[in-house]
Amino acid sequence: MRSTSPVRRRLAAVAVALAVIAGLLVHVAVTASASVPSTPSGWTQVWADDFDGASGSLPSSSNWIIDTGHAYPGGPGNWGTGEIQNYTSSSANLALDGGGNLRITPLRSSSGEWTSGRIETRRADFKPADGRVLRIESRIQMPNVTGQAALGYWPAFWALGAPYRGNYWNWPGIGEFDIMENVNGINAVWGVLHCGVNPGGPCNETTGLGANRACPGSTCQSAFHTYRFEWDRSTSPNQLRWYVDGQQFHSVTQSQMDATSWNNMTSHAGYFLLLNVAIGGAFPNALGGSTPTSATVPGRPMVVDYVAVWQSGTTTTPPPGGNVDARSTIQAESFQAQSGTITEATTDSGGGQNIGAIANGDWLRYDGVNFGSTAATQFRARVASGAGTSVSGLVQVRLDSPTATPIGDFALGNTGGWQSWRTVPANISGVTGTHTVYLTFSSGQPADFVNVNWFTFSTN
Numbered sequence: 001m002r003s004t005s006p007v008r009r010r011l012a013a014v015a016v017a018l019a020v021i022a023g024l025l026v027h028v029a030v031t032a033s034a035s036v037p038s039t040p041s042g043w044t045q046v047w048a049d050d051f052d053g054a055s056g057s058l059p060s061s062s063n064w065i066i067d068t069g070h071a072y073p074g075g076p077g078n079w080g081t082g083e084i085q086n087y088t089s090s091s092a093n094l095a096l097d098g099g100g101n102l103r104i105t106p107l108r109s110s111s112g113e114w115t116s117g118r119i120e121t122r123r124a125d126f127k128p129a130d131g132r133v134l135r136i137e138s139r140i141q142m143p144n145v146t147g148q149a150a151l152g153y154w155p156a157f158w159a160l161g162a163p164y165r166g167n168y169w170n171w172p173g174i175g176e177f178d179i180m181e182n183v184n185g186i187n188a189v190w191g192v193l194h195c196g197v198n199p200g201g202p203c204n205e206t207t208g209l210g211a212n213r214a215c216p217g218s219t220c221q222s223a224f225h226t227y228r229f230e231w232d233r234s235t236s237p238n239q240l241r242w243y244v245d246g247q248q249f250h251s252v253t254q255s256q257m258d259a260t261s262w263n264n265m266t267s268h269a270g271y272f273l274l275l276n277v278a279i280g281g282a283f284p285n286a287l288g289g290s291t292p293t294s295a296t297v298p299g300r301p302m303v304v305d306y307v308a309v310w311q312s313g314t315t316t317t318p319p320p321g322g323n324v325d326a327r328s329t330i331q332a333e334s335f336q337a338q339s340g341t342i343t344e345a346t347t348d349s350g351g352g353q354n355i356g357a358i359a360n361g362d363w364l365r366y367d368g369v370n371f372g373s374t375a376a377t378q379f380r381a382r383v384a385s386g387a388g389t390s391v392s393g394l395v396q397v398r399l400d401s402p403t404a405t406p407i408g409d410f411a412l413g414n415t416g417g418w419q420s421w422r423t424v425p426a427n428i429s430g431v432t433g434t435h436t437v438y439l440t441f442s443s444g445q446p447a448d449f450v451n452v453n454w455f456t457f458s459t460n
Contacts, residue, residue, distance in 0.1 A: 034139065035100070036306045043135070044329050047123060047349040048308040055098025056091050059119055062420070063349060066094065067118040067276075075168030083154065083281035084292075085114040093117040097303075104277045105301040106143075106153070114292070118276035124162035125423045126309055127270030128233045129327035130374065130459045133312040136273065137228040142182050142220045143277065143300035150185025150221075152292030154278040155302040157227055159271040172198055172205055175265025179242065180227035183284040184291070187219040188212045189227065191242030191250040195257065195265045202257035206282075211242070211250035224305060234312065238266070267460055269425065273309075277302045323434065326371040326457040332439075337365040346453055347419045348382065354453040356418065360393060360443040363402045364452070369437045375430030376457040379408050381439075384451045386418035393443030395450060397428055399435045406440070407431065412450050421453060431457070 036048045049063050058066065066089045071077050078084065085106060088094070094117030097103050106116040128134035138157050145153060158181070161174030176194035192210035195203040203209050215225050228243040237254035254262050284291045313328040324330060332355040333343050340362035346354040355364060379397050392413035396406040408428030415422055443449050 034305055036308045039310060043310040043312055046126070046134075046309040046311050046329065047121075048306065049349065050100060050306050051096055051102040051304060052100050053096040053098070055096065057096050058089065058091060058094060059096065059102055062347070063122060064119040065122055067120060072168045078281070079278070080171070081278065081281045081283070082285070083278035085116040085279040087118045087276070088115050090115070094119065100305065102275070102304040103301040104155075104275060104304070106277050106279050106298055108296075108298040114279045114298070116277045116279060118274065118278075120160075120274045121272045123423065124165060124272035125270035125380070125425075126159065126273065127266075128231050128311055129313070129456060131234050131327060131372075133234055134231040135228060135310045135312075136177075136179060136230075136307075137226060137309075138180070138275075138307045139224050139226045139305035140180060141222075141224045141303040143185070143302050144221045145297055145300040146185035146187075146219075146221055148293070148295040149297040150300075151288045152280045152284050152296050153185060153300070154181070154183050154281060154284050155276070156181045156278070157273075157275055157304075157307075159229070159273050161265060161271055162269045165272070172196060172201075172203060172208075173261075173264045174268065175271070176208075177229055177231075177240070177271065178208070178210070179229040180244075181283070182220055184288045185221055186287070187214050187221065189215060189220060189225070189244050189249075191229070193240060193252050196261040202261045209252050209256075213244065213249045216245045216247060224303070238262075273307060275302070275304055275307070323368040323370050324366070326369050326376055326431075326437075329454050329456050330366060330369070331454050332364065332452040334366065335364045336367045339363050346451075348384075348421045348453050352453075354384075354451050356451040357448050358441050358450045358452065359448045360441060360446060362441045364439040365402070366437045366439075368434060370434045371431045371457065373432055374459060375432050376459060377428060377430050378425055378458050378460060379428045379455065380423055380425045380458070381410075381455040382421055382423050382453040383412055383415070384418055384421045384453070385412055385415045385449055386420075387414050387447060387449040389414075391443070391445045391447050391449050393441055393445075393449040395424075395426075395452070396440045396442060397426075398438040398440055399431065400438075401436075402438045402440055404438075409442075418451055428457070 039045045068087050104117040142155050157179045159177040163174045172194040178192040181190040190212040192208040194208045198205040230241040232239040240252045242250035280291045333353045341355050342357040344356045394409045396409040398404040408426045410424050410426040
């Protein structure tokens, strides 16, 4: 419920929100931290940030982009929502607390200006592979403020479709998943889908398709709760689901809308994740009148313990002659044979190892990769390069022989460093069945030109 005009906040859920007003009591904040949970059996961690770091430091620049000002360059004013705060990169608004948490703190200056913080992941490719489930999760304590003192507070954890970057006028067609939203200190979490066209359309814009409920046990404001979103491509029709503390409270299925609208929000490269605390705007105004007011109290942070993304399906190394799902995340170091490369520790999200020192003529071999009966048509690899000026090369995919004709490839030059990671896609000839997969590397220069962390295959 983020990127729209103020009129959108005339929510059908007002009656539900009013029903939880009785929960508007001030509680003492619990500022605990916990590590990213262990990866559940049958899942693979795609990405995570535990927000470990020195007190007062900014969140990792490798993981996050800090948004500043009142709009994206060339985008709608006030971030398209009517919110009034100025986002900054000041540690007063946005900082780690030294105890494993990120704090986003709205402040009001002596002149009356509100400032706050907003970050978004550098990665914009969060999307489940065919037949898989993507799970996006964060453990958050909403700003511990209620009643009149909370009017205008608008914390959120959400996701936007990758094509929004650089365009800023293609909302809501590219899709938006609001995993956790809250306004005015009400003891409730909202989960909302935005899609299609504005106004109206299959997602009833500008309101969206949403639901809300009170946080289980302790109020949303007084304690940490876990907010989770699942995008399920393992079932037909596909399904989107929202949870708080493991309890599902909202879902949307593919059959609820036309094929074009669903395709427009799911067929692109994926989504990027956002965390922010806005002040004022359409949603808080719809439930509390004009906000903020003179009674609104600054300085109450949203506290974020971790953000993590998992995908169903494991990425263990197959035994010799074994079988690994082509649509799982295949770790580069799980090869059965290699030539010319090294294995080293990686600083990429999730830790572990990557394959490095890759140059012209090197290769990696992966046995028993099962593409199934539905043809895979895209290859994606997580790569980095600290190669010198004018040094570049091709990352190629070949089947069953290191000298077979490549079924697809992409070119790569310097990405900013040997641990500056990015996910690069490439179209491939349609592949079914089980094959030995070779990653081969070709360059016109003898110097190393690429590191590889993982790769996967998909239908789109």
